[in-house]
Amino acid sequence: MSLFADAFAWLFDAANWAGPNGIPIRTLEHLLYTLVTLVAAGVVGVTLGLYIGHTGKLRGAAVIVTGSLRALPTLGLLFLFALWLGIGLTPVIIVLAILAVPPLLAGTYSGIEAIERSTVDAARAMGMTEWQILAKVEIPLAMPLIVSGLRSAALQVIATATIAAYLPLGGLGRFVFDNLSLRRWDAVIGGAIVVTVLALIVDGLFALLERSVVSRGVRAARSRDGSAAQPARKSVAADAA
Amino acid sequence: MGTARRMAGLGIALTAALALSACGSADTISGSGDESEGGSSTIKVGSAGFAESEIIAEIYAQALEAQGVTVERTMQIGQRDVYISALEDGSIDLIPDYSGNLLQYYDDGADATSSEDVYDALTEAVPDGFEVLDQAEAEDKDSYNVTKEFSEEHGVTSLADLADVDEKLVVGGNPELKERPYGPTGLTDVYGVPADNIGFTPINDSGGPLTVEALANGDVNVADLFTTSPAIAENGFVTLDDPENLILPQNVVPLISSDAATDDVIETLNAVSAELTTEELIDMNARNQGEEKASPATIAKDWLSGTGLV
Structure with missing residues (x-):
């Protein structure tokens, strides 16, 4: 237990909150790596996901590829890319993006697939172009699942961005890796606690966002008829049985 | 009915697992028994x-x-x-x-x-x-290494020569090296290398391929590698002498x-x-x-x- 007491003492020591190796700067670096990764992974994952969800093509391939991407060992990949591209930020962003693409991709195409076909058919019957269907019907309705994919991607990236400290970069991993061999457990555990808290806060924020992006139409329908969801759930249960 | 069968299967699996672990511990016990008998x-x-x-x-x-x-x-x-x-x-x-x-x-x-x-x-x-x-x-100890070109350009073959290098020194090594007595502070205290002329680049692979690559491509100009690393000879690196025994044997x-x-x-x-x-x-x-x-x-x-x- 005294290990944790030491870790909290480390956390509340003002000296650890100042300067370029202080907790605030390292946290900002950590968030910056996460943000850059999510943007890069978002461009790839969401775009592909929209294509797959809208057209229904490549779905089998996407399932296989994202499944195998998840199985790749991140640290091994980091070494591989760092040997190839040098010890900068690029290899870190690439390996983190490889972690983040699968949940984003899966969230996006399953979000679109979950839309009732009759809704999409109705939009088409009204004379909407394919782009309009995507932008005005499919994306708004899929938004909660897309954000949910983003949420799980963000959680994984924040937890894993510590590996940036394997290379001469910053982020909260510095506290962990710099002090591990020196057996300064207070800083190792303290750094790990900051990563955990950061992950929980960001996850909470995404949870709120997830709730707020439910399409207005869907929300109106739900509040008009509270029982609307019930039959749907029943039919799912019946399918499973 | 399906549940009952599943329970039975689970029971068999558990029994097997217990039996196996029992064998394991029996072996361990007899193993240590042999030893205590002496000889x-x-x-x-x-x-x-x-x-x-x-x-x-x-x-x-x-x-x-x-x-x-x-x-x-x-x-x-x-x-x-x-x-x-x-x-x-x-x-x-x-x-x-x-x-x-x-x-x-x-x-x-x-x-x-x-x-x-x-x-x-x-x-x-x-x-x-x-x-x-x-x-x-x-x-097999830590050693400071430079490239052959760096060694020739600055006339450096020993840690004692580093004090006269006019280029900024960037040492690459595992993160904890920064805090070790034989790290950059040791270079200053023992060999008189000005502290503001030494930078430190943490690379967390214990003198492995990333550190070797960083020295070879110039990301760092001094690298901490283990003396038994084959990479030193393969890359023609020069291991700097340590006349003052900064690094422990x-x-x-x-x-x-x-x-x-x-x-x-x-x-x-x-x-x-x-x-x-x-x-x-x-x-x-x-x-x-x-x-x-x-x-x-x-x-x-x-x-x-x-x-x-x-």
């Missing part, structure tokens, strides 16, 4: 969590086996904290270690610097119930629990240490890490037959 010759050999340690441990193991000793292997245990506690609780009896680091582990105030003094201090520092046998000439030395150290065992391991040199360690590491990817067991076997010990 039995089973030695549990362990190694630290990196290839070189496993190669040396394999050499110990096979040399002992050739003397009729039964050996149990527990390789790649991890870092010193972990394998020393394994030694203390009797999970292993013998492990190769390095004199300077082991001395600092047992006595962090030790001030010995020469190889002999470190070894003498180590024999004193090892706690009761354990001992170190003869140390080998073979040594790290001779390979067997650490053994006294109960296991019978005369035969001591004789066998001392004969191994008498033969083992740094160059041979480099060669053996190269076989393990290079194209060949030879296993520690194969490398150990070849070395032992090459020296005529087995």
Whole structure:
């Protein structure tokens, strides 16, 4: 237990909150790596996901590829890319993006697939172009699942961005890796606690966002008829049985 | 009905698992029983969590086996904290270690610097119930390396020459090097390199391929590599001399629990240490890490037959 007491003492020591190796700067670096990764992974994952969800093509391939991407060992990949591209930020962003693409991709195409076909058919019957269907019907309705994919991607990236400290970069991993061999457990555990808290806060924020992006139409329908969801759930249960 | 069948299956699986684990513990108990009867010759050999340690441990193991000793292997245990506690609780009896680091582990105030003094201090520092046998000439320690071009351009062959280099020095090494007494602060204190002329780039692969690549492509101009790393010769790096013994000697030395150290065992391991040199360690590491990817067991076997010990 005294290990944790030491870790909290480390956390509340003002000296650890100042300067370029202080907790605030390292946290900002950590968030910056996460943000850059999510943007890069978002461009790839969401775009592909929209294509797959809208057209229904490549779905089998996407399932296989994202499944195998998840199985790749991140640290091994980091070494591989760092040997190839040098010890900068690029290899870190690439390996983190490889972690983040699968949940984003899966969230996006399953979000679109979950839309009732009759809704999409109705939009088409009204004379909407394919782009309009995507932008005005499919994306708004899929938004909660897309954000949910983003949420799980963000959680994984924040937890894993510590590996940036394997290379001469910053982020909260510095506290962990710099002090591990020196057996300064207070800083190792303290750094790990900051990563955990950061992950929980960001996850909470995404949870709120997830709730707020439910399409207005869907929300109106739900509040008009509270029982609307019930039959749907029943039919799912019946399918499973 | 399906549930009942599933429960039955689970029951069978559980019973099997229990039976298996019972066998396991029975073995362990009879194993330790043999030992306490005395005179039995089973030695549990362990190694630290990196290839070189496993190669040396394999050499110990096979040399002992050739003397009729039964050996149990527990390789790649991890870092010193972990394998020393394994030694203390009797999970292993013998492990190769390095004199300077082991001395600092047992006595962090030790001030010995020469190889002999470190070894003498180590024999004193090892706690009761354990001992170190003869140390080998073979040594694997941290060393500062520069590229051949850098060495020629600035006339640098020794750490003492670094103080006169007009270019900013960027040292690459594991993150903890920054805090070690032989790190950048040691270069300043012992060799007079101005502190504001030394930068530090942490690369967390213990002098592995990333550190080597960083030195080769100029991301850093001084790199901390282990003296037994084959990469030094492969890349034509120049290892800087250390006339003031800034870096502690790290001779390979067997650490053994006294109960296991019978005369035969001591004789066998001392004969191994008498033969083992740094160059041979480099060669053996190269076989393990290079194209060949030879296993520690194969490398150990070849070395032992090459020296005529087995």
